[in-house]
Amino acid sequence: MKIPVQINEDSAEPLYRQVENQLRSLIIGGKLQEGTLLPSIREFAADLKCSVITIRRVYQDLENEGWLRTRQGTGTFVTKVEQGQLTQMSEENVRKILNEAIQKSTALGWDEQQLQQLFAELIHQHFTT
Amino acid sequence: MQEQSVISLHEVYKTRGQHTIGPINLELPQGYITVLVGENGAGKSTLLNLMMQTIYPDQGWMTWFGQPAKGELPLSIRQRIAYVSEHSSIEENRMTALDAAHFRSQWYPKWNQKRFEQMLTEFQVPSTTKLNKVSKGQRQKFELAAAIATSPDLLLMDEPSSGLDPFAWKDMIRTLHQLMDTDDLSILITTHRMEEVERLADYVMLMNDGMIYGIQEKDTLYQTWKEIWINAGVGDADVIHSLHECDGIVAWEAQSDLSVRVITTNAIELEEAAAENNIPIQTRGLEWEDLLYYWRQSAWQYKRDPSSMKK
Numbered sequence: 001m002k003i004p005v006q007i008n009e010d011s012a013e014p015l016y017r018q019v020e021n022q023l024r025s026l027i028i029g030g031k032l033q034e035g036t037l038l039p040s041i042r043e044f045a046a047d048l049k050c051s052v053i054t055i056r057r058v059y060q061d062l063e064n065e066g067w068l069r070t071r072q073g074t075g076t077f078v079t080k081v082e083q084g085q086l087t088q089m090s091e092e093n094v095r096k097i098l099n100e101a102i103q104k105s106t107a108l109g110w111d112e113q114q115l116q117q118l119f120a121e122l123i124h125q126h127f128t129t
Numbered sequence: 130m131q132e133q134s135v136i137s138l139h140e141v142y143k144t145r146g147q148h149t150i151g152p153i154n155l156e157l158p159q160g161y162i163t164v165l166v167g168e169n170g171a172g173k174s175t176l177l178n179l180m181m182q183t184i185y186p187d188q189g190w191m192t193w194f195g196q197p198a199k200g201e202l203p204l205s206i207r208q209r210i211a212y213v214s215e216h217s218s219i220e221e222n223r224m225t226a227l228d229a230a231h232f233r234s235q236w237y238p239k240w241n242q243k244r245f246e247q248m249l250t251e252f253q254v255p256s257t258t259k260l261n262k263v264s265k266g267q268r269q270k271f272e273l274a275a276a277i278a279t280s281p282d283l284l285l286m287d288e289p290s291s292g293l294d295p296f297a298w299k300d301m302i303r304t305l306h307q308l309m310d311t312d313d314l315s316i317l318i319t320t321h322r323m324e325e326v327e328r329l330a331d332y333v334m335l336m337n338d339g340m341i342y343g344i345q346e347k348d349t350l351y352q353t354w355k356e357i358w359i360n361a362g363v364g365d366a367d368v369i370h371s372l373h374e375c376d377g378i379v380a381w382e383a384q385s386d387l388s389v390r391v392i393t394t395n396a397i398e399l400e401e402a403a404a405e406n407n408i409p410i411q412t413r414g415l416e417w418e419d420l421l422y423y424w425r426q427s428a429w430q431y432k433r434d435p436s437s438m439k440k
Contacts, residue, residue, distance in 0.1 A: 009414025012355055012396035015348045042310040051331040051347045052161070052309075107404065 001039060003032070007048055015050050016057045023058065027067050027078055028089045036078045038068070133159040133195075135283050135315045136180055141189030143175060150175050150339035152189070157283075162309065162316045162329050163344065166421055167336035173319045176336065177287050180317075181212055194282065208237055211281035213272045215288045222261035226254055226271050230278065237279040245278035252300055266297035273301060277308060284308075286318040290325065302328055323417040335424055342428035353377075354420050355396035356413040357403075361387035364408045372408070375399045379427045392423050 005022045007015060026032045038044065041059065045052045059076050062068045070076045105115055134156035142151030150172035157163060167173050178184045179191070182202045190197060193206045202210075221229040226249060234240035249256050252270040260268055269289065276284060290298050302325075305316065318329065326333055326347070334344040359369060361384075369389065373381055377395030384390060393399050396412055403410045415423075 009351075010355075010412050012352065012400055012412055014352050040310050042306055045331075046306045046328065049327050053331055053346055054348045107407070 001037075002047065003039065003044065005048060007050065016054045016061070019048065019050075019054065019058045020061055023062060024065075024067060024089075025093060027081070028086055028093060030086075032078050034078055034080045037074075038076045038078070040075060135159045135194060137192045138179070138186075139190050141179065141186045141191060143179060143184065143186050145175060145184070148172065148175070148339065151187075153341055155334075155341055155344070157315065157317060158332055158344075159315050160313065161331035162305070162318065163332040163334055164326050164330035164347075165317060165319045165334045165336060166321070166326065167319075167425075171336045172339045173336055174287055177212075177285055177317070177319065180285060181210065204236075208239070208279070209282040211276035211279045211284050213269075213276045213284070213286045213289045215291050217260070217268050217272055223259055225259055226256045226263075226274075229260060229271070230275055233275055234278070239280035241278050241280055245274055248274035248277065248304070252297075265292050266294050269293055270297055270300060273304065277304070280312070282314050284314060284316045286316065288319055288321070290320065290322055305329060323421075326417050326421075335421065335428070337425050337428060342425070350420070350424075351414070353396060354392070354394050354415055354423070356415050356419070357391045357393060357396065357399055358411045358413070359389040359391065359403070360409060360411075364406065368406050369408060372399060372402055372406070375402050379423050392419075394427075 003023065003026070005019055005026075007018055011018065023032075032038075038059070039047065041052050041055045045055045048055075059068060059070065063070060063076075067079060067081070068076050069079045102115065110118075136155075136157045138153045138155045140151070141153040142149065144150075148170070153176065165173050165176070175184070179186055180193075182198070182200070185200060192198075193202065194209065196206065198206060221232075224232065230242070230245055234242065246256070249271070252267070252274060254267045254271050254274070255263060260271065263271070269292070273289065276286075290301060293301065306329075308314070309316070316329075318325065320326070330347045332344055333347050333350055335342045359372070372391075375393065375395065375398050377393045377398060378391060379394060380390070380392035382390040391399065392415070400410065400412060
């Protein structure tokens with residue numbers, strides 16, 4: 001199966017973190033459901049043109065966080081996650097994204113009022129069109 | 130985590146005619162694909178020949194799977210290594226794929242005939258045509274199938290893709306991925322094709338002028354080496370110049386429009402320094418050709434003047 005993960009080559013963010021974040025989001029967002037069998041480490045690495053060292057690290061980290069489980073001989077699966085936990089994780093993710101946007105915007109000289117105005121405008125645009 | 134090595138070389142030198150390679154110190158990582166790159170004449174084939182002990186080192190010592198050996202490799206080690214070279218053997222020209230396989234299988238206790246025949250079918254290599262009558266791509270795929278049929282612990286490949294058409298090439302890449310997935314082996318492959326670095330490598334090893342300049346995990350290499358553009362007229366010239374002091378800068382090319390193209394091995398540090406000084410920059414991934422070019426160049430610089438390398 002193809003996992004829709006994309007590596008941004010123009011970013012200095014470590015590849016394993018790029019893949020980890022996207023894979024985690026796919027699970028939290030329900031695109032990868034409980035019990036889904038992930039590709040083997042070599043297969044996934046070949047898909048993304050990265051090394052197995054990166055993918056092994058991604059699977060290990062997400063296993064430690066409780067999102068994945070590896071069963072000897074069968075492969076790596078998405079584990080069961082409680083709905084409450086999903087909601088909480090999803091909020092944490094959104095917070096992180098917004099915080100990043102705020103930090104980057106203030107670095108460009110935007111103040112609180114300007115940001116609030118623009119954000120309100122964008123939300124309005126998104127939900128009314 | 131300490132990785133084990135399949136083959137190790139310690140202070141190895143070898144002179145052949147005009148060419149000397151060495152000193153070579155190297156641990157080939159176990160369970161991974163290592164891609165060896167370097168220009169023609171860098172010593173890549175000599176290195177592979179040393180690993181096969183078809184030539185012997187003048188100095189230094191080597192181990193295979195942890196065992197030292199001198200002179201011709203003992204059969205017990207030789208049987209665990211498969212070798213695919215750019216040139217196929219002349220002795221097998223008049224044999225069919227099946228004859229040649231039968232001949233080879235006598236040397237290998239773990240020979241897997243079923244797997245061999247499956248691969249021939251899959252690769253569409255005729256099994257009963259003389260090998261000098263099949264196409265170059267088919268001959269090379271026969272070599273690959275025969276190498277894999279020995280169930281090797283180490284697969285050495287010297288420019289296996291030279292002359293392969295894109296279809297045969299794809300077959301080769303796919304087969305190697307599948308093989309790494311099912312078997313516990315290590316692969317060392319020499320190549321000039323950047324797609325092979327991209328698609329196959331876990332580790333990249335750079336050889337130049339008879340020396341190994343480094344062996345690095347591919348993704349680490351790729352994510353730390355970047356091209357960074359500093360736009361023209363975005364800040365004080367002195368401030369911009371101070372970025373030049375950042376660690377890891379391999380090239381600093383001021384353009385005629387006053388923008389600067391920087392190649393760095395430490396993209397994060399430059400990004401952070403630029404952010405602190407409010408200098409907008411753009412980070413770009415490097416093409417593998419460029420990355421290897423600059424890697425080699427920084428190795429040259431280091432060779433001429435070791436103190437030029439900042440820690």
